[in-house]
Each structure stands twice: as C-alpha cells, then as structure tokens.
Amino acid sequence: MMVHPPLSILCVAEDEGSALQPLLVYLQSMVHIRLAIESRLPEDLSPYDVVLAAPANAPEERRHLERFVEAGGGWLALVGPSVDHLPEIFGAQPGPFGPRTELRIYFNCSDHPLAARLPDPIYVGSSHRPLETTAEDVEVVLCTDWRYQRSTVLVTRRVDKGQVACTTLPVSDRRPVQQILYRLLRWLAGHSHDKGTLGVGLLGYSRSIGQAHGLAVEATPGLSLVAVCDLDRQRLDEVRREFPQAKTCQSASALSGDPHVEVVVVATPPNSHADLAVQMMEAGKHVVCEKPLALNTGQTTSMVETAIRQKVHLGCYQNRRWDADYLAIKQAVDEGLIGDLFYVETFVGGFLHPCGLWHSHEAISGGTAYDWGAHYLDWVVSLIPEPVVSVVGTRHKRVWHDTTNADQERIHVRFAGGQEAEFLHSDIAAARKPKWYLLGTEGAIVGRWRDVTTYEIDPVHYFQEHEIPATEMVSDLTLYSRHPSGQILAQKLAPPERQPYGFYYNLADHLLTGEPIVAPLEQSVRVVAILEAAARSAASGGTVEELGG
Secondary structure, eight states, X not given: OOOXXXXXXXXXXXXGGGGGHHHHHHHHTOXXXXXXXXXXXXXXXXXXXXXXEOOOXXXXXXXXHHHHHHTXXXXXXXXXXXXXXXXXXXXXXXXXXXXXXXXXXXXXXXXXXXXXXXXXXXXXXXXXXXXXXXXXXXXXXXXXXXXXXXXXXXXXXXXXXXXXXXXXXXXOSOHHHHHHHHHHHHHHTTOOSOOOOEEEEEESOOTTHHHHHHHHHHTSTTEEEEEEEOSOHHHHHHHHHHOTTSEEESOHHHHHTOTTOOEEEEOSOGGGHHHHHHHHHHTTOEEEEOSSSOSSXXXXXXXXXXXXXXXXXXXXXXXXXXXXXXXXXXXXXXXXXXXXXXXXXXXXXXXXXXXXXXXXXXXXXXXXXXXXXXXXXXXXXXXXXXXXXXXXXXXXXXXXTTSSSOSEEEEEEEETTSOEEEEEEESSXXXXXXXXXXXXXXXXXXXXXXXXXEEEEETTTEEEEEEEOGGGSOOEEEEEEEOTTSOEEEEEOXXXXXXXXXXXXXXXXXXXXXXXXXXXXXXXXXXXXXXHHHHHHHHTTSOOEEOOO
C-alpha cells in the first residue's frame, strides 16, 4: 500500500508509558512509525528521529538529549504534574497549576500548518497550566483562554540543526489532540508538514453523487478537484457549470494519463469498480472507490494486490463512518456503557417502488444488499472487529417484478467470539423495524427512525412540503441499562456534531501526513466477502456459508 517516509520515535517513560497510552496506541496504528518504548534514556540515540521524553533530571541525560537535538534530532517534552522546571533549551517554563476544567484550545495562528483540517477550537478536560516563554525565538503554537487572557500551552524552538517542543497539553484519547502531537513529532523529526495540494479526478459523475464528491473535495484543505470524466456529454456540461475550474474528458484513459490527477474517485456503477480502480492504480494514482468496493473477493484481491505493488492508496468511500448516530453508538460501546456487545441488528427500507436505474438491477448493483448493506455492514464490522466465521443470506421476490433485485434481503453474520449481527434491507416493509438494535451484557441501544418534514411559504398554494429522507436523519438513540434494583433505566444518547466532509478530511490527513484511515481497507474487503457469501447462501436457499475471517 501507500508508503510514507519512516518515522523512528523513542518514548522514554516509566511503567511502559501508561499515562501516554492513548498516544502510543495511536502512533502504533501507523505502519510507517517505528516506536520504541524505554524506561530509561539509552546511550545510543542515533537510530531515532525524535525523542518523546519528560525533561531529564540528571545533568548527563539532559546534555545527552541536547547534543542529540543540536545534531539534528527532535525532542518533545510533555510537561506533567511532576515537572517543576524545564531546561533552558526549550525557552519556556511552566507556571502554577489552576483548577481542573474544560479548556478551550486553539492555534495561535489559525493557518499554522499543524492546524490543517483540525477543528478550531478543541475542547479538552484538564488542569490549566501556562507556559511562560523565556526566549525571543520561541514560537507559540497552542493557546487557551484563561480568565480573559491568552495563555500558552505549546511552544516550539529551533536549536542548531534540530528542534524542540514542550507542552502542558495532556495526552488524551481525543483524536484531534493525538493528531496534533503526531504532526508535531513529524515536524520535530524534520518532515515537512506542507506537501501542497493533491489533484483529484472524479471518474463518473451524477447530479447527486458526483456533485457531492466534488463539493467535498473542494471543501477539504489539501485537495483540489482538477478533472471529471464521464461518458455522458450532458453530465459534463453540468460539471462545467458547477466546477468550472475542472477539466472534463470522456475516457478513463484520458483521466489516468493526466499528470495533474493524483487521486481518482471511482464513482461508477459497482460492476465496473474493480477494473477501473486497477487501471487507475496501474497509472500510479491513489484510488477511492464508491461503495461497495467490488462485487466479489476475486476482484478485491486483485485490487489490493495492485495497490501494494504500485505503492498507492486504495480505499472505499465509507462516508457513513461520520454519521452522528453511528459515532454516538461507537463511543457508547467503546466506553462499555452496555458491557460486552454480543448482538447487533440494523434495518433499512420501507414500502416504495424501487428506482428504475442500475441500483435496482442485480447484474450491475450486485443485489439489494450491496447498496445500503455496504454501509450498514461496514458499521457492523467496525463495532465487532473479530473475524467472521459464517454467513447466512435469505431473500424474497414477491412484489416488484419489474426489477431484477430482490424485494428483501436478510444477512445473518456470526463472529469468532460468538457475537451475531443481522442486516435487513426490505423494499416491502409497510412497518419499519428500528434502524439500530444492539444488545450488550449490561444494557442495550435502540435507534429509531426520525421522519422529518419541512414547510416553506408558497403565496399561491400556501405552503410547500419537503420530506427529508429518513436515511439522512440522525436516528433517535436510547440507551437502556439495568439498575441493581432490577429496573431498566432509559436515557437518550446525544449524537456529536455533524462532520459533512469527515471522509475527505481523513483522506487528506492520510495522504499528506500519514495519519491512519478511519475506515481501514481490510474492513471494506471483509464487507464484500460477507455480501458475496450472503448472495451464495440466498441462491442456495439459505445455506450456512463458512468464512475464514
């Protein structure tokens, strides 16, 4: 897969870095990082690009680190509660502790390269402790508001050939904090944090999906829409109106041969994903495929092998990983609010005539479950990351005989740990099931559909009525837990704020700085394996299809 420059980090921490564990886990998720954890500073620092260590107390250790920095290395000091004084090399000293509260953290310069695609501000629970600068050449990077004053919490300084940084910002499991500290380590190691802008090409354009991709790309710092390819001249006319800066073409070969296109989004029908993705990767392009990634495991194997051979990124457009109800459920499960998750049901559908486009034609779409199922099963394998051991699929064809897709498909999945999941897509459901139904050893979560209609004044007809698709609304989430008295307590789960361009922000983070992909490729490959096994099972009357992981 895509190769990022290696980054060798030494973390010096007692107790195997227990206080630093959230950051260390984050760093270990990136294959290009070589992370060593030591309880004491080793004599030989030459294998490392940067050292993550508290200020050294022993003079010989401090001088050892200073020589490492002067020779071109980087040193990041996390100023914890036990640190009262910093070496002069940092050009700053910690001030007194304030009470614990929620701090509003922001960049001193909003356009600082480390700030790209990060929320502004970031809220962190911590005791306030300012850094007082003692040298004129210190750069203030992060600040917080403290009683109507701007208070410094992270500074950097260049020292001879190397660089140092120190911060009173606590290590936390908040992703933006981890991103800042990782980017800071890269910068201290001499890695540039400004790689310019990547040119993106869309392969396939429709009024809804193509436009959504184009707007997302243009809204993402570090990405730029430079070309769009489609066979339909009318669609290309729309592109020229909506995105006049983008070149247009009618052949995949023209797109793959365009040197300004570095990333290609394959937004064609599913039966063409594999061939087009391989063609683009063979031309050296990074590729993002619309869901599903492909129609079968033979295709996904070919795609993955090509990505590895060409050293390019391959991913699936799993933008639903940023749906607010999924994020709320994921956080609740990760925090153990329902104990050990062992059963998941998801549902989508209603009783409406299927569309007349390729989405309803099995030979192109893959089948009913391949559409929404590519998203919903992605949620499932994210919530239950254990290997899949068996799949059962069933289907009905009873009402909509003008289309080739089934009217209803059900997929039952069993995991290595005994967990179970079920996905149901029905186009003949006059009464809908909940969108989410999760059971854990200590509670449950139910997500109910929300039907929302908006109205606007019309001077002739009094009003116009518009229904927002239920699939685009955040579901109404309720967490149920059992009190020791035996009563079942119910409480609402608050969804986080929407992140409409979260997928592309994460893509840019990965391509430009090497940060981890939120929806890993292997999980999208696993989803295709489940869909393929379910189709085999349904075609054979619901047989149990065993999988190897």
